[in-house]
Amino acid sequence: MRVWIGIDDTDSRKGMCTTYLALILMERLKDIGEILGFPRIIRLNPTIPFKTRGNGAVSFLAELEDLDKAMEIAERTVNDYAELEEENTNPGVVFVEEEKVPLLKEFAIKAIKDVLTIEDAMKLIEKHRIPYLKFKNGRGLIGALASVGAVLEDLVYELITYRMPDKIGKPREFEKESFYNVDFEFYPTIFDTVDWCNDVVMAVPGTPCPVLFGLRGESVEALKKAIEIVKTEPWEREQIFLTNHATDMHIIENGEVKEFHSYRLVGKVIKKPYEIIGGHVFFEIETKSGILKCSAFEPTKQFRNIVRALIPGDLVEVYGSVKNGALNLEKMRILELEKQFLELNPLCPQCGKRMESSGKGQGFRCRSCKTRAFEKIKIEIPRKLEKGFYEVPPCARRHLTKPLIRMQILGRHIFR
Ligand code: ATP
Numbered sequence: 001m002r003v004w005i006g007i008d009d010t011d012s013r014k015g016m017c018t019t020y021l022a023l024i025l026m027e028r029l030k031d032i033g034e035i036l037g038f039p040r041i042i043r044l045n046p047t048i049p050f051k052t053r054g055n056g057a058v059s060f061l062a063e064l065e066d067l068d069k070a071m072e073i074a075e076r077t078v079n080d081y082a083e084l085e086e087e088n089t090n091p092g093v094v095f096v097e098e099e100k101v102p103l104l105k106e107f108a109i110k111a112i113k114d115v116l117t118i119e120d121a122m123k124l125i126e127k128h129r130i131p132y133l134k135f136k137n138g139r140g141l142i143g144a145l146a147s148v149g150a151v152l153e154d155l156v157y158e159l160i161t162y163r164m165p166d167k168i169g170k171p172r173e174f175e176k177e178s179f180y181n182v183d184f185e186f187y188p189t190i191f192d193t194v195d196w197c198n199d200v201v202m203a204v205p206g207t208p209c210p211v212l213f214g215l216r217g218e219s220v221e222a223l224k225k226a227i228e229i230v231k232t233e234p235w236e237r238e239q240i241f242l243t244n245h246a247t248d249m250h251i252i253e254n255g256e257v258k259e260f261h262s263y264r265l266v267g268k269v270i271k272k273p274y275e276i277i278g279g280h281v282f283f284e285i286e287t288k289s290g291i292l293k294c295s296a297f298e299p300t301k302q303f304r305n306i307v308r309a310l311i312p313g314d315l316v317e318v319y320g321s322v323k324n325g326a327l328n329l330e331k332m333r334i335l336e337l338e339k340q341f342l343e344l345n346p347l348c349p350q351c352g353k354r355m356e357s358s359g360k361g362q363g364f365r366c367r368s369c370k371t372r373a374f375e376k377i378k379i380e381i382p383r384k385l386e387k388g389f390y391e392v393p394p395c396a397r398r399h400l401t402k403p404l405i406r407m408q409i410l411g412r413h414i415f416r
Helices: 018-029 067-081 098-113 118-127 140-149 176-186 220-226 303-308
Strands: 002-008 033-043 056-064 092-097 132-134 156-163 211-217 235-243 251-253 261-276 280-287 290-296 315-323 326-336 340-344 377-381 388-391
Touching: 002 018, 002 067, 002 098, 002 140, 018 033, 018 056, 018 067, 018 156, 018 235, 033 098, 033 140, 056 067, 056 140, 067 092, 067 132, 092 098, 092 140, 098 118, 098 140, 118 140, 132 140, 156 220, 176 211, 176 220, 211 220, 261 290, 261 303, 261 326, 280 303, 290 303, 290 315, 303 326, 303 388
Parallel strands: 033 235, 251 261, 290 326
Antiparallel strands: 002 056, 002 092, 033 056, 092 132, 156 211, 156 235, 261 280, 261 315, 280 290, 315 326, 326 388, 340 377
């Protein structure tokens, strides 16, 4: 029988990674069956408070003779590798017959865009009689089901390498330059490998997990060629995953604004951007459903210069997640730029000198020529912004955010 196996919530901030555990499980299952195609990493709602890092869950398709045996192997693998002693690690594994996968599609969409409960997952499991393994409170069942049910209309590949066991937890050894070479040679087919402007290698994580590096791209061939270029410590295993990274799958179009949801919304800037200590920049827009605060936090680096240059009256389309009452910007499209004027006292038509005020509401006069005028003159100041799309730099990018380089649109201002 062909079964999709979904797994989630096996790691903690101290270590492990669900993708790694899934690979071990795939290897162990090869004794009793066959793994078909690429495994998938499905990123879910990025605002979920329980997430360890990127709220990712893993699924893969297996041809199995004996489901009970497969469940036994999965249980052993989770017990061997998951960070079960951590309070926030609550693994879940599901075994979904291939024919039942479409029944999970709606649930997966909700897990990516909305907030679900463990009860929601259990109801679905019971309704469709899905075999499962639940550890501790079993919150991972939400991600496990969603990773199986997600339908990817857009997708990218990620090639992940995993460290030798004795290296895990130690600083990663790699030549920075070699990742810049990957970017130089393969961008935009392979993207978000490095951040040139902020000098960060995005492909190499800084966490104590087993991942050595991950490269994201549109083509399996390009990814395979790229790992010939990188210079790093030796790795133990490598795997290509299908993912919904860089697809904007979390974005709700013009919905009613709620906490822990992500949106694309159009609004008019109604408050001049302001900055607080730490370099975080905020402004307010008026949308169809009310006033919304938007934020560009310090890690969004040069993107904040775009935000700082907005003025009341500008029409913008914002993309981002709402948390603590504000939409954290992932990207923004400037639709209309308000004209900006400087108001000055008029010039004397005879001598050309600037007139002075004759007192409040009394107009202006030239002391020497005795000429008078009643209104200030307005001079248009060119705006420092252009219309079009702007995005946060790669070092501030979320897994799910679609970079402008993947969007077939005019007016892209790409920070690379
Ligand atoms: P990593 O990316 O390093 O694997 P993570 O960031 O994916 O870790 P998890 O340890 O998997 O974090 O924790 C996320 C938890 O949130 C999981 O238990 C998952 O089932 C649950 N979850 C995911 N999406 C939702 C959602 N939309 N509503 C409620 N719970 C969710």
